[in-house]
Amino acid sequence: MRPFLFFRREPFARRHDSQIVNTSIPNADLRVDELLAIRCQLGERKAFADLIDRWHEPLWRYLRRLADSNEAADDLVQDTWVRVLRGIAGLRDVSRLRPWLFGIARRIAMDRLRLLYARPAATEDALDGLAAPEVDATLETDLASLEDGLAALPIRERETLALFYLRELSVEQIATLLEVPAGTVKSRLFRARQMLRDQFTVKGVSA
């Protein structure tokens, strides 16, 4: 797992866009994913248990950021697994397991948000689903402040930042997953880091 934002050697908010290259995914890690996908495609039951063991928590945490309630994240991740289990036999490029998983999770989360938006009388639910709480005034730890900072970001920036720093996807993978150009991903990352830095500056926390 990529080190947490606050423990990076170089403050992420000061890096230039052109420096955004996610090189933290070791080749062996990618091969483990590919092997897992192949074992699943073969129909090995144990492989599905291994797949869930390896990816459930990262998916849950990613969806938790988009849903902002444990119950909602739980529903979304179960839906994600149903779609993964039904779709993995048809996955053509097995080396792209990671972006494929997060792509499914994202589409499911976006579908849910669209449904919430579409319900006219469900404004409060929609706000719950979007999760934009205010930053806690009493910052006890860097971790807590980062969590709050992320939650306060607009959903696009929050999602991009979470995919890049916490889910270890490359800019290109995120671009494919979000169906936007790589430049857009970079600008969202830049904007997100800027916003986080502003928040931390206001709160007196060094990013």
Place this chain on the structure above:
Amino acid sequence: MSPEAFSKVKAQALAATELSLAARLGYVGLLLVSAALTAVVVSLWLTEPVLPSRTQLAFGAMSVIGVAWMSLAVWALTARRPLFARDRVIAGGMAVTFSAVFAAGCVAAVVLTSSAAAFGALATSAVMLIAAVAILQRARRHFADLVYRRQELEAQLRR
């Protein structure tokens, strides 16, 4: 237990239900049986020279029902219970065996009755058998490709 750990237990239970081999092969069986029965019904319907309209209607209804069951099985096997490489090999084997038995039955019907309907069913069973053999070969090739890649990756990871 943390919420994500609890949620993982639920996901593992979900996988056990989703991955039931019996359900997958059940749909393969449904597809084969409904295809054979529909072939027999359609052969009888098309080859009988004079049929009262009520019988025509009954044959039509039975054909529609057969096609509906086939469609359900195909839909389930593509959208709900897709076959994995190993399942495809098993399903291919089932298809070849079933089609061969069906073809043998049709040959017996042709020998015993020499009816046009038996010839029609025999032609359909021959097509089914050829398709089943092709599906089985394709499934075996796909399975072998995946096993080869798996071994390659395992060797790379052991280094």
